[in-house]
Amino acid sequence: MERLTERQNRILALVVRNYTETAQPVGSKLLVEHYRLDMSSATVRNEMLELTEKGYLRQPHTSAGRVPTEKGYRYFVRQLMVQTDLPSATQRMIVHQFHQAKDDIEEWMRLAVSVLAHQSQAAALVTAPHPHQVLFKHLSLIGTSGRQVLMVIVLMGGEVRQQLLFLPEPVSQDRLSVTAERMTVQCEGLNADAIASIPDNFDNLEQDILRLTVEEMRRSSLGGEIYRDGLANILAEPEFSETDAARRALRILEERPLLEDLLTRAVVSPKIGGVQVLIGGEGAWDELRECSIVLTRYGSPNILTGILGVLGPTRMPYGQTISTVRFVAGVLSDLVSDMYGIGA
């Protein structure tokens, strides 16, 4: 990526800033007057022309002002953006809210996604923290009066999964408890593959349980719940007044496979302090035209992590959004690490 002159940087930054605020194409005269630039509008025009030729700006039509292109936004985020911390009052407010909801992961998730959505005025998403390796921790078998048994599988990291099992014949709760205990001892700390390859010196009941356990563990590794909020926010943005742009954005957030694909592909190589910024789908994601995503991981690296992020229009206050995402990720990381501190 070629270098721009200092003045071009300045002008590009101002165009981005003004456009994110007003959603209107910004012209040379307005720029000079509004920001009291020490040059004339003609000079700005010349620079804008070059920025346009180089692909950082574009004109919606011949006699309109300039609007940043995706390339322009990317350059802005990488080179020009000033990173600001969240106001400390806001920080305290957020931290306070999290401490209200003590030790309840679900509540944290809901809170995180709500805070993100509210602070960024965009759509937010958070995935539940997921262990790097899915390891077995504990099994309970709870019988009902019929021949059905509820299996409750606890994984390392605290995730709880359940599955129903139908027995060919009634079995007493005592025997169920003993079986569960034996399985727990036998499998503790193992991953799905290890459990699957346990030699089968077990009876039918135990075989079934093993099989279902492995199944559930495999299912767990596909990922847990995805929390969303602020979907209504993005409808407020003028770029989504055309409904099909809005529908495309909503579909991404709604359709799980799409979203999972996005998350796994996006969060591979952290760039800016661990925060990924995906602008306009980077060519590859047609669904994300006119959208940007700001994503990051949170949790304890290689142990228990989740993803959290914000989806909004390409015209987005990247500085603020990135700060918010980073801050919330920090808070969540602390909570998660504290909770599953040394053990789990």
Add this chain to the structure above:
Amino acid sequence: MERLTERQNRILALVVRNYTETAQPVGSKLLVEHYRLDMSSATVRNEMLELTEKGYLRQPHTSAGRVPTEKGYRYFVRQLMVQTDLPSATQRMIVHQFHQAKDDIEEWMRLAVSVLAHQSQAAALVTAPHPHQVLFKHLSLIGTSGRQVLMVIVLMGGEVRQQLLFLPEPVSQDRLSVTAERMTVQCEGLNADAIASIPDNFDNLEQDILRLTVEEMRRSSLGGEIYRDGLANILAEPEFSETDAARRALRILEERPLLEDLLTRAVVSPKIGGVQVLIGGEGAWDELRECSIVLTRYGSPNILTGILGVLGPTRMPYGQTISTVRFVAGVLSDLVSDMYGIGA
């Protein structure tokens, strides 16, 4: 509600039908030609005039055709609508899908909400089945290497809740298991109040556990997860091309308290074969202007029930939607009853 002549009924029904199909105001001439009515457009006009005066129809403006009012829709749903069953091919397809996802409640919910959304081309919601009374069934205590303990509480009906507990000092897994066993025996089949009033001849650990258990049971009675799907569908409807109408609708579906309030207040007195139809918020719900909701309960009455429904524009094919809602509710009821059949 006054009675209408047979001919007025016929005309009203045709107006509703045509309007739900085209989303355009329907005029007298079009009606006569399109449906080969055995009367002239003037006659239709006279009838329409009366229907307008009585409040069943209205004109967007002086020289436009007629559009049903909310009153018109209500009358239509109550008196004129022909109830059709879902095509049997569709029925089989749906049932088949459900049988693919054997014994996994979460999967059922996801499937139900997806089928509803897809069939009705509107937004769908389903709440997880919830027991009429929240009764304790089983407790597991799973210690980690630290001083923290994961409580896994199983309720009658199979709902599983978890909560973290921090101990003042380490406790062996053996002692935890014994405690859990004692608690289980002690509390099985009791509700939150009964457990809260158990005389406290317990040690500190046990006291804490009891307290948290009661807390979780109370929290559970507030209701579980709400599954949503098809939010993007409603953006496709022309009445939601104005974004703030769409935003209002989205907010209802997004904001949990709003939605819960709606569900609890709406599903009180089943009318049409158990299916409730809320048209345009019935005056009381401003957020639902231009929206209608079709709701019903599913499950085993007084034992384990949930709510499922569809939210779409007031201009909605009520017949089809109601059939779909009813059918999916039936399928879910069967599954839930089967699963928790006699026992649980």
Add this chain to the structure above:
DNA sequence: CTTTAGCACTCGACTGGTAAGAGTGCTAAA
């Protein structure tokens, strides 16, 4: 008394033409 044909009227949707205004690119002078 009911139905229908005829008609004047209303109002939104579309069309074309004009004027205003914003913003540009270019040129020539500072």
Add this chain to the structure above:
DNA sequence: TTTAGCACTCTTACCAGTCGAGTGCTAAAG
């Protein structure tokens, strides 16, 4: 290299005029 000036382009708003769909009313026909 910067800037003032200017012609040019294109959007937006506004207005008038036309068209057509649909109405309500009236008077005649059944």
